[in-house]
Amino acid sequence: MFLSCPRCQATLPDWFLRAHRSDTACPNCYAKLNFEIFPAAFERQTLIASSAALADEAAACYEHQSKPAKAICGQCGRFICALCELEIRGQTWCPACLEAPRSATIQGALETSRTNYDSIALALATWPMVLFLYPSILTAPVAIYVALRYWRKPLSIVGRNRWRFVLAISIAVLQVSVFAVLIVSAILVAQWRQAG
């Protein structure tokens, strides 16, 4: 196991690691360094023994017939080897079950990124208005479309409600109304002048 200084990336010597919980200076960049090592640093990879179903030495993995089974999928009950075994939130999954449509809970546990459509809609509704005003005649309808189109899309996994969508729609509708009134007024005034 190697430990390196977060500042200068220098690999720290063995005696540094043995300090366990050190509050000292990096020997390379002299920065005040604090670190703590945990038991996981010394754990060997162990094969997980499962229930009596795996006691049969002849049991083979469902996907890899030449490999011995080491676990049982918690969803479908298939025998799987260490390579196929996937542990998510304390449950054992096989690749086939993982590829199948899954619950929102598991989906949230696997996702690595999400797009914040509510922020996009709000930006489309507000930024052009603040910066230049006139482009909002184009961006306001786009903001309404984005808000309605992605209303049901899951938001951030760290908790967001849909107030940005609501605000974006409100502002965009207001902008569209104002522009509509201005355009209609201009037409009516032009007609009145023409008639006069």
Add this chain to the structure above:
Amino acid sequence: MKPAFPYKRLPGGERGFVRKSSLWEGADHLLLVRGTRFNEEYRRFNYRDIQVVSSVRCARAGSTGWWLLNIFVFFIALLFSLTPANHAHPYLVGMPLLLGAGVIARAIIALRYSCRCVLQTAVSREELVPLQRVWHATKALRIVRQRIVEEQGELPLDFGTLLPETGTKSVFRNRNDRNPSGVVDGKLKGYATRATAFAIVLFVLMLVNAGLSARFLDGPTATRMSATSRVLESTLVLSMGAATLFSLFSSHRLPNQSAMRKLLVTALLLQGFDVYLSTIMGSFYTLRQQTVVINVPTLQAWRWLIRFDVCAFLLVGAGGLVFLLLNWDFLRRGEASQT
């Protein structure tokens, strides 16, 4: 019934104009959220897999956008306060002092109370970007450590016996070795960082000075400089001089930064000329207009001198900033500049 929200937000966070990041405590893992206003990326670290948590005190500027905004607003307020028409409004004069104090406070926090935290597992080494300030890192890491210990337990006192002999030696360089690549050891990197930081301050102030001097391009007028304006301009001149000297003092220990030293000496000479010019010009501004007798050739000469002063400050200030930006990584590490 709606399920309980599975995460609890930990202290700290980064929220710039574009980037943002946050750290969340889950039931069995730590969640790092990074991204922009429109996109988020998630990294999960199971408590049972975390091997090492390390942190180091170092300078962290934080969001560049907020820095630029603070400095921009400060200079706008400064220009407003220096306009003679605004001198009747005391808050306009006091505003730049307040904003300047805010910028300085931000700089002190960035330099003295910032840190970098890294989390290490068997397969990854990830910086915890939201933990950039010491007080946030202290609280957050205390909580994280508690969760890790709950999951993994504590190391035994004699854990050193568990550690295999890897023969790892520190990679820091022997100072007696001549290093042809020009890379300097850690202590000199501190000097390099300080020299670069003071140089940035100097060149920004030079641009400000050029802007302020541009007011006099039309030649001496009847406007008298108020005491506040004189104090602010004197502060500006003294700050430039101090920044130059500190930067020179820090960089003279670095053998590979002769280009930056030449730039600093040029800046120092220019400031000396500016001080001389201001002193001479000051004699005009202590006189009332009706008593000033300025013959035309002298006025033209002064105007040309002011033009030269403004252009020289603009050139050296902007050129210095461009030079620093192009060689940022090398200068901060104390290495020779590449341009």
